Amino acid sequence: MRMQDKIVAITGAGSGLGREGALLFAAEGARVVVSDAVPGRSQKVAGEIKALGGSTTAVDADVRVEADMNGLVDIAVEAYGRIDVMWANAGIPEPGFGMQPLAESSLEDWNNIFAVNTTGIYLAWKAAARWMIANKRGGALLATSSAASFTAYPGFPMYTASKAAVNGLVRAAALEFGKFGIRVNALCPTHGMSVNFALPAEAEVLGKSYEEMQPWDPDKRAMPLRLERPPVLRDNANLALFLASDESSYMSGQTIQSTDGGQFARTSIIFPTDLGQSEDITSGSIPEDLREQIDR
Numbered sequence: 001m002r003m004q005d006k007i008v009a010i011t012g013a014g015s016g017l018g019r020e021g022a023l024l025f026a027a028e029g030a031r032v033v034v035s036d037a038v039p040g041r042s043q044k045v046a047g048e049i050k051a052l053g054g055s056t057t058a059v060d061a062d063v064r065v066e067a068d069m070n071g072l073v074d075i076a077v078e079a080y081g082r083i084d085v086m087w088a089n090a091g092i093p094e095p096g097f098g099m100q101p102l103a104e105s106s107l108e109d110w111n112n113i114f115a116v117n118t119t120g121i122y123l124a125w126k127a128a129a130r131w132m133i134a135n136k137r138g139g140a141l142l143a144t145s146s147a148a149s150f151t152a153y154p155g156f157p158m159y160t161a162s163k164a165a166v167n168g169l170v171r172a173a174a175l176e177f178g179k180f181g182i183r184v185n186a187l188c189p190t191h192g193m194s195v196n197f198a199l200p201a202e203a204e205v206l207g208k209s210y211e212e213m214q215p216w217d218p219d220k221r222a223m224p225l226r227l228e229r230p231p232v233l234r235d236n237a238n239l240a241l242f243l244a245s246d247e248s249s250y251m252s253g254q255t256i257q258s259t260d261g262g263q264f265a266r267t268s269i270i271f272p273t274d275l276g277q278s279e280d281i282t283s284g285s286i287p288e289d290l291r292e293q294i295d296r
């Protein structure tokens, strides 16, 4: 068991990578505090963990709200006596999912993207680090950044900027927290990521990657690595597991791409064709009901 008795809090764990990580960490012996801003999502994931015999607590928490992030740590400590890992995973995409030009974007959208994707990580980490430092426990702070932080996703300028800021925070926080035994790292995914990211909050949690939603033809994939199966959420959760566990105890300040071509690969996200990207991905193989939701 790679996470035996570790107490882990995960934000945005009601769907996608956070949910997958919560299930994986619990299977590896962690007690997971599952949190999400959409009511009902974290409770459902906690139910799945319990059904598999795991120990877990569910919390509704918005990463933009400092009291919620302080409360998340308080709940972990109340329930399990301490917190060992804070995985700040929640994130949102650009409004319009690649369709909105930067020149037509609003300051409100910019502020909200940064509030969730960047400030949310700062608040979650600060709450956990304060407890770890005060209690001389050490621990691991983890973030979900994005391969966008090393390149630029077409049509996602604000998102790209918010994730690049996360990578800066990883390095700066690692420098400051190392002396307290607190490690700070981020995974930066692209492929095998949650299709729910492109869907509205009220959509059903599908637990699948973009690539799983389309017929899998290895010859037509955007990534250079030949896979005999579509990349899946678990491929990314495995890197999170490594960074959260003691296996990476000599690693801090790292922003690692959990993808096969890094910034050199074309992204496999379902970008709109009119931006001239990823023609093979937008070739009409996406189920009609999913396409309708993405286009909305």
Ligand SMILES: NC(=O)c1ccc[n+]([C@@H]2O[C@H](COP(=O)([O-])OP(=O)(O)OC[C@H]3O[C@@H](n4cnc5c(N)ncnc54)[C@H](O)[C@@H]3O)[C@@H](O)[C@H]2O)c1
Pocket (backbone or CB within 6 Å): 011, 012, 013, 014, 015, 016, 017, 018, 035, 036, 037, 038, 041, 061, 062, 063, 064, 089, 090, 091, 092, 093, 116, 144, 145, 146, 147, 188, 189, 190, 193, 194, 195, 196, 197, 198, 201, 269
């Ligand atoms: N899916 C992708 O294409 C992709 C690619 C690279 C990186 N990422 C990053 O991966 C992380 C996880 O996203 P995902 O792909 O699993 O998508 P997802 O939409 O399936 O899951 C994200 C979860 O975060 C929650 N959330 C949104 N705003 C929140 C807030 N203010 N407070 C708390 N929770 C909130 C959502 O309700 C959702 O359950 C994000 O940081 C995202 O930026 C996603």
